[in-house]
Amino acid sequence: MSAPPPAIQTRELRKAYKGRAVVDGLNLTVQAGEVFGFLGPNGAGKSTTVKMLLGLVLPTGGELEVLGGSPADPKIRAQLGFLPEQFRFQTWMTGAEFLNFHGRLAGLGAAELRERIPKVLETVGLAGRGGEQLSGYSKGMLQRCGLAGAILAHPRLVFLDEPTSALDPIGRVEVREIIERLRGEGVAVFLNSHLLSEVEQVCDRVAFVKQGKVLTQGSMLELMGGVIPVDIRVGALTPDLQAALERLGEVRRVDALNAGHTDLELWVSREDVLPAVAQAIFASGTPLYALTPRRPDLETMFLELIEDTPDAAHTTKMEAARA
Numbered sequence: 001m002s003a004p005p006p007a008i009q010t011r012e013l014r015k016a017y018k019g020r021a022v023v024d025g026l027n028l029t030v031q032a033g034e035v036f037g038f039l040g041p042n043g044a045g046k047s048t049t050v051k052m053l054l055g056l057v058l059p060t061g062g063e064l065e066v067l068g069g070s071p072a073d074p075k076i077r078a079q080l081g082f083l084p085e086q087f088r089f090q091t092w093m094t095g096a097e098f099l100n101f102h103g104r105l106a107g108l109g110a111a112e113l114r115e116r117i118p119k120v121l122e123t124v125g126l127a128g129r130g131g132e133q134l135s136g137y138s139k140g141m142l143q144r145c146g147l148a149g150a151i152l153a154h155p156r157l158v159f160l161d162e163p164t165s166a167l168d169p170i171g172r173v174e175v176r177e178i179i180e181r182l183r184g185e186g187v188a189v190f191l192n193s194h195l196l197s198e199v200e201q202v203c204d205r206v207a208f209v210k211q212g213k214v215l216t217q218g219s220m221l222e223l224m225g226g227v228i229p230v231d232i233r234v235g236a237l238t239p240d241l242q243a244a245l246e247r248l249g250e251v252r253r254v255d256a257l258n259a260g261h262t263d264l265e266l267w268v269s270r271e272d273v274l275p276a277v278a279q280a281i282f283a284s285g286t287p288l289y290a291l292t293p294r295r296p297d298l299e300t301m302f303l304e305l306i307e308d309t310p311d312a313a314h315t316t317k318m319e320a321a322r323a
């Protein structure tokens with residue numbers, strides 16, 4: 001069987017409004033089944049990109065493919081899910097009516113919807129609330145209902161624009177679990193979020209954009225420069241254990257703490273080495289208190305990248321001042 005086409009592929013994608021490029025030569029590839037974080041400051045062109053990928057805004061130039069075709073093709077469009085940032089729903093409908101309406105638009109039959117709607121309501125934490133009018137829903141409930149709408153028709157690619165902006169911490173964890181479940185089912189997720197810790201925890205790869213251009217993109221491991229620092233706390237670091245760990249990675253720091261604990265930092269190059277690290281500690285007979293692979297600190301990375309890249313408007317003003 002041949003590999004599925006990328007969920008998203010853009011080449012030099014461009015959108016200009018009144019001659020001003022807001023998306024400016026964007027090259028992105030999102031693989032099937034991948035959770036992809038799309039990050040950038042306000043006005044970077046993220047929503048415009050999403051709208052082009054959904055076929056809601058026509059590009060000024062470049063090429064794009066979603067699920068191997070055009071978003072203008074109804075067969076492709078039927079496989080896309082979308083939760084917009086500004087969700088304004090038909091408030092006179094109940095949650096179930098809203099989902100029924102969207103399900104019919106997506107081509108689902110009445111019998112399938114009768115079975116599917118209670119399931120997605122349960123998935124998003126609204127079990128038993130489908131009979132209530134949307135006008136009586138809280139902001140968080142509306143966002144959950146919007147998410148239910150985005151996953152209702154079994155999409156293969158889902159765009160989530162700030163999916164947890166109205167949710168409390170429990171709701172955020174639940175959405176993360178939903179995203180992980182979608183990934184498990186092979187559904188690709190394109191996530192716009194300002195909550196970088198959330199993106200860190202759930203995304204396979206991320207792209208940073210500014211002024212319509214990708215500044216950098218890669219997997220979490222690539223963004224970390226190819227190493228995963230692992231924080232380990234054991235009872236004691238015997239010479240045998242140290243030798244075993246050095247066969248698996250690089251021991252960078254050892255702090256012997258007084259209360260029978262030793263902290264160390266091990267750099268490994270692949271996540272799948274971690275079980276062998278746990279096994280080596282277990283085999284040494286010393287107790288293991290913590291083994292925590294560090295994720296990249298996207299917030300620091302984001303600030304450094306955004307601040308290090310001069311703003312076009314600012315550069316133009318400086319150039320004008322010099323001239």
Ligand SMILES: Nc1ncnc2c1ncn2[C@@H]1O[C@H](COP(=O)(O)OP(=O)(O)OP(=O)(O)O)[C@@H](O)[C@H]1O
Pocket residue numbers: 017022040041042043044045046047048049
């Ligand atoms: N229909 C439009 N007409 C003119 N300019 C537009 C239009 N839509 C977007 N823009 C401009 O394009 C730029 C990028 O907007 P966009 O909404 O894509 O940014 P964003 O990265 O999603 O921002 P945010 O994080 O604030 O949501 C902004 O300067 C915006 O004013």
